[in-house]
Amino acid sequence: MSPTACRPCLRRAGLLEALSPLIEVVAMRQAGSSAPELLAMSDDQLVRKLAPRGSPGMRRALARAAGPSVLEARQRNSGVWSVCRHRDEYPEPLRDLGAEAPAALFGRGHRDALADLAERRAVAIVGARRASGYGRTVGRDLARQLSVAGVRVISGLANGVDAAAHDGALAGSAQTIAVLGSGADRVYPRQQSGLYERVLASGAALSELPPGAPPRRWTFPARNRIIAALSAMTVVVAAADRSGSLITAEMAADLGREVGAVPGPVNAPSHAGANRLLVDGARVIRGGQDALDALFGPGERAVAEVGPDPGIGGRAVLAEIERGATPDAVAATLALPPAEVSAGLARLELDGYVVGDAGGRYERTSLDMPPPGSPE
């Protein structure tokens, strides 16, 4: 029977859950206090910070706080395991957070997803919730290529880039880890419940909050520090100027981790944040190979994927799609009957070279083609 978090750490987790509304008020509204700073305080310091003169609200919260035994029961009932910083199993990279490191870490799914994180190097892939097809496709492909190469992918299960990253990672062999802003057994956002189940099937979902805890605004920047700390590198895929993922990148930089960004169109506000990271010195990440080079040294590990030969016709269609053509434009430019263009696009989609969206547009994936003239 694997050890769970120790009782003082569980008490701490129960306290965080009970004080959550008060933390929200202070962290989000008082200038000069951020959630990670609050989380660095000891239990007593935290209580005094949140209600310096004591208050009925504070007394009620303390009375309500779930104690270690209650939390152990909750874990059993919801299939959640836990570790704390006093255990060997605690992921080493998290200790770099110092006093801000989470006391207890709850999880669901495979415990071994946390093993050897320092040696084996994991990558965090973060980005906008409202990502375009480009953002999602690139995020998905990056995650898949890393996962195929054995590198774990960590993200936050949010809509958009996070979801695409987990999805891509599941297509490879490595485990993916989702760090949640709610309890490890609570899926947030709800649309991702299918993805959540798939993540648990091979990887894990983590949280510093006890099982059943609801998400709050402060819990997201808080969990972002965990994402940044667990990974050897954080890659921002698509971010506007004020995106939360930029804060994750900043946290990673403060921890001495690698920071990478995927370039986006220069006139798109939805990519301005990522582009600015590049100006500020982040590594340019065009795909899995760039990320692997950054992690292990240039050329040490290679992205392994190549698709089947698309044939002359397929290559021509693909070239047009790469230029941003709609299927109608492809038909016009190549002077092909629409039936042939559709059949060609379907073949390319099945082989993994393009992805079609609900609007009838196709996006090129980063799957490479074999050199022309290779045998099938």
Add this chain to the structure above:
Amino acid sequence: MLAVAHTFTLVGVGARPVGAEVDVHRGLPAFSLVGLPDAAVRESRERVRAAIVNSGFEFPLRRITASLAPADLRKAGPALDLAIAAALLAASEQLDGAFLETHRLAGELALDGSIRAVPGVIAMAEEGRKQGAEAIAVPGPNVAEAGLVGGLRVVGLNSLVDLRALSSGELPEASATNGAGPAGSPDGEETSKGPDLAELRGQPLLRRALEVAAAGGHNMLIVGPPGAGKSLGARRLPSILPALGREEAIEVTRIAGVCGSGPPPGTLARRPFRSPHHTISAVGLVGGGLPPRPGEITHAHLGVLFLDELGEFSRQALEALRQPLEDGGIRLTRGVHAVDLPSRFMLVAATNPCPCGHGESSPRCSCAPATIRRYHSRLSGPLADRIDVAIAIAQPSAEALAGDAGETSATVRERVEAARTRQLDRLEGRYNAQMSAAECRAAGLTDSAEAALAAGHARLALSGRGYERVLRLSRTIADLDSIEWVDAAHVGEALTFRWRFGRS
């Protein structure tokens, strides 16, 4: 004295026979009318009285009882006037009533005795023919229309006075008496006047999707921003469907005639195109009310029903469509009676890709992801699994709009007809859209087609229904190619028509 004239009342989109029995006997002058008449039929008494007097006949000052049989069938409309008047004249011995046995009668009476046109004459003539009647007497303006139905003589009457001639056998028959109908097929002369596919500029994939949908009778959904050509394309679908056969054309004309919206008298209707506004109710869409009236789906029988702005239609209205789409007809039950209405139509729906109209792939889209999700899930409503062809289009480029006109409807229609012929042979009168999955496979897939289908199922997360749909569409695409065995290219193209809005 008793006399019986035979006429009809309209029920649903057909006619039911009515016997107008009139009895004249001694007693205080009165004129009673029984047999569940509606308001117009009740008013018949006034029209009949005035018409008889003003035509030079005598209105008997006796006790008159008119009974419209069968007693439990509601009678509606003014077409029964003529029969009531004729029976009354025969019962009061002002006319020889022999002709009442062989001639069915229909017409509205004006107060001066002239006879007015009535709707539904084709339905009545068909019903009369079914009964084995020798002839039907209708108002003059309705003669050409009634003449479209073969198998019985058509006599035109312009005034009540003409009954004298009819009863003595002297009235010359109207010219279009033997139901030969207008020469030539209805669509032959008129195609040039209707909308043509050549008017849809650019949009090669939309044209192809219309062709595939038409060839197999597949229902379709067109997604695109405003002005891209969704409505333009949909309106041209009837022009590439095969011409109506004569029986079908008469059926469509009859249905339109019953509702008073038929083509010019004497001509046959073309395939209907109905485009109800999205505020329509379920009853307006599928029919209902008391007495039961046909809805848009029946008006669209053998034609196209176009639902523009699919997301704006009420869920109830769309739910009501499911069964008729499946069955090709709808049964409206009112207590003990039921009326069966036909509704074999092709459904074309159009929608914007998202509420603001630009589509989430476009940088100009201002919709929040949750809004788009909700919008898509509204589309994935009751009709999602009835739609075989889903296509997304974009605004045509300037070059495309200025470029050469595409093929005309006539050219495309030839291919559609050839494909449909193959289906009718294979399926004994049905189209690919109505095939079961087992039937699709029976026609044969090549090995590469099987592989493509399996890959599609695995990689593209096709549902079971989605898989069947791809099979049906591939079969239609192969038919358009005049190829016996479905190949990988056919499966590939069919895959591009799949539903991409979430569950289906």
